[in-house]
Amino acid sequence: MATLADVARRAGVSPATASRVINGSSKPVADELRERVLRAVAELRYVPNAHAQLLARPQRSVVGVVVHDVSDPYFAELTRGLQRVATDRGRLVIICNSYRDPERELEYVEMLRGQQVAAIVLAGSGYHDADFTARLTEKLAAYEATGGRVAVVGRHEHPGDAVMPANDVGGRLLAEELLRLGHRQIGVIAGPQVLTTITDRLGGLRAALAEAGAPLPEEHIRYADFDRDGGARAAAALLDACPGLTALVALNDSMAVGALALLRQRGIRVPEQVSVVGFDDMPVAADVTPTLTTVRLPLVELGARAMTLALDPAGGGPRVEVLPATLVRRESLGPAPR
Amino acid sequence: MATLADVARRAGVSPATASRVINGSSKPVADELRERVLRAVAELRYVPNAHAQLLARPQRSVVGVVVHDVSDPYFAELTRGLQRVATDRGRLVIICNSYRDPERELEYVEMLRGQQVAAIVLAGSGYHDADFTARLTEKLAAYEATGGRVAVVGRHEHPGDAVMPANDVGGRLLAEELLRLGHRQIGVIAGPQVLTTITDRLGGLRAALAEAGAPLPEEHIRYADFDRDGGARAAAALLDACPGLTALVALNDSMAVGALALLRQRGIRVPEQVSVVGFDDMPVAADVTPTLTTVRLPLVELGARAMTLALDPAGGGPRVEVLPATLVRRESLGPAPR
DNA sequence: CGCTGCCAGGAAAGCGCTTACCTGAACACA
DNA sequence: TGTGTTCAGGTAAGCGCTTTCCTGGCAGCG
Incomplete structure (x- = not known):
């Protein structure tokens, strides 16, 4: 795998200059050098190592989403809303399926923290399990304590920003x-x-x-x-x-x-x-x-609102939004017989 | 965010020892010190920075999947198969939706390369677009040249490991x-x-x-x-x-x-x-x-086979597997009228 | 012609972690 | 007592990148 140093060497410039050209830094670089760097990038098919970049420039840009199962249509719609807002704001989304396993949910929160995500959105029903809820709350608190943002969908037991379907x-x-x-x-x-x-x-x-x-x-x-x-x-x-x-x-x-x-x-x-x-x-x-x-239930909207809460700077207190439910009349319900 | 150095300092040990305890290294550490490190980890709610770990120990464990849209039931099933195999082998999966936009597909391949993924699985129909196909093939080749593995589902135009629905x-x-x-x-x-x-x-x-x-x-x-x-x-x-x-x-x-x-x-x-x-x-x-x-179409199986190809070491030549299609007779087809 | 100021480009310091290598204490043996 | 082993633990290099700060060349001025 070609590194920035390889590119720099091939272009006959320093790594600093190569980096500046590649990232479109505001610092000016002579056209001649710029040209050479770009040529080297193309020739070596260089792609920056995302992990190294994240280490060097701790600019949290991805957000983590934990759902029960994206392939379930309920979450598919919710996710569409989440994705739309995230994409609009230039954020990448990592989706994790907990498959309704609370342990796995806990692991994913931990993992996302390790990934230095900018925010975590937890979507889908909570569990009647005080022990689990306490552990989750504590993990999320630890994450928020270091500047992470959290928003949940449909979990009133979470003390923080939440979007709730009625x-x-x-x-x-x-x-x-x-x-x-x-x-x-x-x-x-x-x-x-x-x-x-x-x-x-x-x-x-x-x-x-x-x-x-x-x-x-x-x-x-x-x-x-x-x-x-x-x-x-x-x-x-x-x-x-x-x-x-x-x-x-x-x-x-x-x-x-x-x-x-x-x-x-x-x-x-x-x-x-x-x-x-x-x-x-x-x-x-x-x-x-x-x-x-x-x-x-306005699922897409629910997802969109949750992502918005997660990406907007934290408000003073917990923000809770309730989105309305509406009845849709179709054929399967009729008058009671007799 | 607490770092390994913080943990080491608090436990009164060197970062090396802390690292060894946390990762369960084979090198022995005295129970006394181990205990102190674990206590510090708990107190500081320390979670290792995944990016730093990946940089230091370039152990590619995640695999990237590019599909048209996971929320489409076709891809939902395919993805289930992909996930199953990946999880069985302890691999994390990053799923990317191209929404049938060839440009986005190209971008995702690039992005996954930057993420240092161990393998890329491309699923879903190819496009009749020679220019795009050539660019994609070249990008995948660049990735494979540096040890990356690639498998595709349903794309005969890709010269490599492939699983094809009939x-x-x-x-x-x-x-x-x-x-x-x-x-x-x-x-x-x-x-x-x-x-x-x-x-x-x-x-x-x-x-x-x-x-x-x-x-x-x-x-x-x-x-x-x-x-x-x-x-x-x-x-x-x-x-x-x-x-x-x-x-x-x-x-x-x-x-x-x-x-x-x-x-x-x-x-x-x-x-x-x-x-x-x-x-x-x-x-x-x-x-x-x-x-x-x-x-x-055996979609789950298709996904599982593709992931298997992607994770198994490369074979001598391209391996192509065709999975059969079967007719399912139900009510909507009857004899022609008259 | 000498000095200042400006600026493109480079050197180098980290980011947080792992690990090869080194160190020094403890012990065994002659 | 001196030497050699062993091994727990520490030191430091380095993963690939960004960015601050420095350098040296040049134009502009008196």
Whole structure:
């Protein structure tokens, strides 16, 4: 691998001059020398060693992002927003998938710190795990103490800059719409109980139902993996255990799609016999049959705001922004039968 | 930010000893000192500067991956395979999205070289652009000349280790199945003409149709963006221009889903009036209505093989592996009407 | 013609780390 | 007691780069 010294030698100049030419320093360099340096760069196919540059000029320009899984459409959209802002500001982004493993999340924060990133964005549900939360908070604090910036998406347990989707409001919106259409026997297809997002969504749902005098019994809730198969399994379990249900609320669209598949397989018509609603308004929601009634979260915007908070200089206190949830009415929700 | 020197000072040892303790060097260190160093590390919340480490011990451990867009399900699956192998071998992966911009692809290769990555994996269709291809090849050659490893997915124009999906065979499979079911008036919803993947898939399709005496007229092909909306637009254009078509072949599943949406919107029944087939067998293919007949590509496997090639020591000559395409029969393809 | 001021270019000091090499204490042996 | 070994721990070089500071040549001035 050619080094700057090689380039300088070949061009017959000092490393200092070569560096100045290559980085477009403000210090003037004679055209003759500049020319020679550029020729040497081309001939040697020289590319500066990024690590050496970072060491010599500690100019933190990359930002780290920790998500559960970029290939999950939810995070794909979120990431699009994050990327857009980062790119606009000339920042490179390192994306890390925790795959919902808290330990891995901790490791990544450590790793990003070692990489001297300018900021860390943590996106995706937190965990109901006081020990983990404390360790994470302490690691982030250590990072911030040395000038690092942190922003989180959807983690109220983090004491700092945060962008929050209105998960509880989304749950409420669904509950109100279901009640309006006469549903009283409602089953919930929930993701892992350990995720705070689940608690939030479920909380809104539960509160609205209780206020309307139709409290949600615990046995109408099934916790499963936060994906298509989990949704199908939970739907099957619910239908078997509680045959009287007129509606199924899935706490994300993947699970809802799984539920739809199971219902189709069992020959149960949606929404005539059982209604199904989802959460997130992923692209697939408009393509399944029947199209899915769901709650839209402004994911791209959420990501963009989080990156903005992370890149802007720290404010006085923690800045918390809540972005609204909206109901999207489609075909999978109809009036309760009878 | 605390440095190794700070740790050493606080522990009352030399930087060398501190380094040895922290990295678990084979050189023995007295328990007393080891203890003091570890305490200092904890107290100062010390994390080694990754760049300094990489400079001092040029041990290339990370590998770079350039894809069109990880959030596209095609690349999401491919990436899963890449990641799996990389993680198994203890390698970190940097993912770069080119968003199908050849210039950006070039920049990323350069950037990854500067990052001293151990290997670069380039995934996703190549471009019909001789100038770009030459520049890319030359950049990759420069990288390989200094010991870097390169593997590509689906780019026959790259002279080196490659993993290829059988795109042409996939096209053939679709054509043969369509012919078997009596279709003769076939429209093609193609992605950007500049992508070699499109040429390959179209090539197989065209050849099989021609061999069967039902050559594909150029006006039955529409090129559009490689996504859902592009599919819908191309389907509309085809139906308007050629009312006699009995089948629509979309060159990926996203476009097929767009076509299905358009047909539903126009009240055209699938597959009774018009059949639709896709390509790739994305998860969504099983969830749309009707479910989508398509060609499956072993994407995870493709990614895993590519990463394996990239991490294994270079072979004698270029190693090229072709992975098979298989037809997945679902509801959206039926016999030609009449 | 001698002095000052200016400026292009170079020498060299680090950035934070690893590691080859050196040092000196402790011990064994003659 | 003197010499040789051994080995824990320290010293310092160097990874590839940037940048401060210095140098030496030249123009401009009195």
